[in-house]
Amino acid sequence: GAVVSQHPSRVICKSGTSVKIECRSLDFQATTMFWYRQFPKQSLMLMATSNEGSKATYEQGVEKDKFLINHASLTLSTLTVTSAHPEDSSFYICSASRTGGEAFFGQGTRLTVV
Amino acid sequence: AQKVTQAQTEISVVEKEDVTLDCVYETRDTTYYLFWYKQPPSGELVFLIRRNSFDEQNEISGRYSWNFQKSTSSFNFTITASQVVDSAVYFCALSGVNTDKLIFGTGTRLQVFP
Numbered sequence: 587g588a589v590v591s592q593h594p595s596r597v598i599c600k601s602g603t604s605v606k607i608e609c610r611s612l613d614f615q616a617t618t619m620f621w622y623r624q625f626p627k628q629s630l631m632l633m634a635t636s637n638e639g640s641k642a643t644y645e646q647g648v649e650k651d652k653f654l655i656n657h658a659s660l661t662l663s664t665l666t667v668t669s670a671h672p673e674d675s676s677f678y679i680c681s682a683s684r685t686g687g688e689a690f691f692g693q694g695t696r697l698t699v700v
Numbered sequence: 701a702q703k704v705t706q707a708q709t710e711i712s713v714v715e716k717e718d719v720t721l722d723c724v725y726e727t728r729d730t731t732y733y734l735f736w737y738k739q740p741p742s743g744e745l746v747f748l749i750r751r752n753s754f755d756e757q758n759e760i761s762g763r764y765s766w767n768f769q770k771s772t773s774s775f776n777f778t779i780t781a782s783q784v785v786d787s788a789v790y791f792c793a794l795s796g797v798n799t800d801k802l803i804f805g806t807g808t809r810l811q812v813f814p
Contacts, residue, residue, distance in 0.1 A: 620801050629791065629806045630745075677743055683800035688735075691745040 592692025723792030
């Protein structure tokens with residue numbers, strides 16, 4: 587089956603630094619990937635839609651300058667949390683789909699900003 | 701607007717009991733997809749089922765079964781003879797057919813005790 591790989595699975599960073607999270611579709615090409623955020627014991631909220639070769643589409647309330655998304659190839663999207671603060675600590679998870687198919691999720695990245 | 705409601709926040713059962721997780725959705729789309737995902741403590745999302753809105757047949761997969769009732773906008777999930785390994789958070793989700801982005805419910809935490 588299709589696999590989406592997300593890296594790293596856990597990261598701890600100091601306040602003010604930037605963190606990059608990678609999302610790769612391993613056996614199919616994904617023109618679109620999605621980034622979600624999940625606070626503890628809460629649901630997954632869509633942050634943005636990552637479009638290969640063009641700018642990401644952000645959901646209302648998500649700061650695009652803080653959460654930089656790059657989708658440089660059909661198999662890789664990256665989310666960079668810039669100038670991270672403790673309130674950015676969360677579980678970030680990406681998904682990718684074949685056209686018309688089910689969404690496959692990465693393993694998620696647990697970010698802790700200290 | 702699209703919305704998914706999972707009214708049950710937490711459910712506790714004893715092993716071998718049957719349990720039903722409720723999901724009610726709202727959408728103006730005439731065609732859409734409904735999903736169920738399982739999220740164990742490790743955090744990854746495990747795909748369980750995708751159902752097209754045109755297909756109202758109930759589905760059974762081992763101990764899992766799903767009851768889709770378009771008339772009441774519900775897509776309930778039943779686990780028969782629950783096991784401790786079923787303990788997880790279960791999410792119901794909705795998407796349109798022209799997009800792969802998912803709208804998640806708030807999740808139901810299921811605890812199965814031995």
